[in-house]
Amino acid sequence: MTLLDKGDKPTGGGRTGEPLVVLDGVNKWYGDLHVLQDINLSVREREVVVVIGPSGSGKSTLCRTINRLETIDSGSITLDGQLLPQEGKALANLRAEVGMVFQSFNLFAHKSILENVTLGPIKVRGQGKAEAETRARELLDRVGVGHQADKYPAQLSGGQQQRVAIARALAMNPKVMLFDEPTSALDPEMIKEVLDVMVDLAEGGMTMIVVTHEMGFARTAADRVIFMADGAIAEENDPESFFTNPQSDRAKDFLGKILKH
Numbered sequence: 001m002t003l004l005d006k007g008d009k010p011t012g013g014g015r016t017g018e019p020l021v022v023l024d025g026v027n028k029w030y031g032d033l034h035v036l037q038d039i040n041l042s043v044r045e046r047e048v049v050v051v052i053g054p055s056g057s058g059k060s061t062l063c064r065t066i067n068r069l070e071t072i073d074s075g076s077i078t079l080d081g082q083l084l085p086q087e088g089k090a091l092a093n094l095r096a097e098v099g100m101v102f103q104s105f106n107l108f109a110h111k112s113i114l115e116n117v118t119l120g121p122i123k124v125r126g127q128g129k130a131e132a133e134t135r136a137r138e139l140l141d142r143v144g145v146g147h148q149a150d151k152y153p154a155q156l157s158g159g160q161q162q163r164v165a166i167a168r169a170l171a172m173n174p175k176v177m178l179f180d181e182p183t184s185a186l187d188p189e190m191i192k193e194v195l196d197v198m199v200d201l202a203e204g205g206m207t208m209i210v211v212t213h214e215m216g217f218a219r220t221a222a223d224r225v226i227f228m229a230d231g232a233i234a235e236e237n238d239p240e241s242f243f244t245n246p247q248s249d250r251a252k253d254f255l256g257k258i259l260k261h
């Protein structure tokens, strides 16, 4: 079973559709550090883009600019043709359309699992409680934690909490899901359960941008791998070509190190 049937997504012939998230000449500085350097990136509907690169290369910052957790200094970012708003209600609505899953699960400790998932739909989307709860239970079932709905985050394993975080993002019916190292804080046996949910999402046609060190996921689920170095997109390719024939010395060096582990 997939979390989203292909039929739920617009069809465009082939696996991917129209450009959905478009970054055009995006630059960002932290003081003197040019953390994002002229980023041009177009992610299409239903495309799964995996972003890899050395520590400090700007991967998280890239994700955070896409849902405006960070502002940019120049260039533009559009979602479905709309410029990303900077503030106010429009920004809250935008965040609802861009689901984000972080390394740390960021669940509300004093709310039940069910409440964690219904909060956004009720507060931001204006859904009724009953409708939000029905949808939340459905999503929690689908990520395999439906039986934990009445518990609190501390009573769940890390892998279970991360699956709740994914359900919480999906409850807002996002157009795109961003994952920033979603398995980095997990014990090895829990990594697979989270990756399985992500593969399921990818197969279901969700548009995804995933920062990860899980090269198995990149090889099997990605349509495209982007290699970042020093704040720039140094190289991009389909996974097969990227992993078998990286072009730049930086990418070769990076893969040499990461694939040894």
Ligand SMILES: Nc1ncnc2c1ncn2[C@@H]1O[C@H](COP(=O)(O)OP(=O)(O)OP(=O)(O)O)[C@@H](O)[C@H]1O
Binding pocket: 030, 033, 035, 053, 054, 055, 056, 057, 058, 059, 060, 061, 062
């Ligand atoms: N709020 C901030 N203020 C100043 N510098 C920052 C800030 N956030 C990140 N940086 C710096 O920006 C650079 C890019 O950071 P970023 O977290 O985007 O990299 P990354 O590729 O995701 O790294 P990692 O794989 O280690 O998470 C780093 O040098 C980091 O120290």
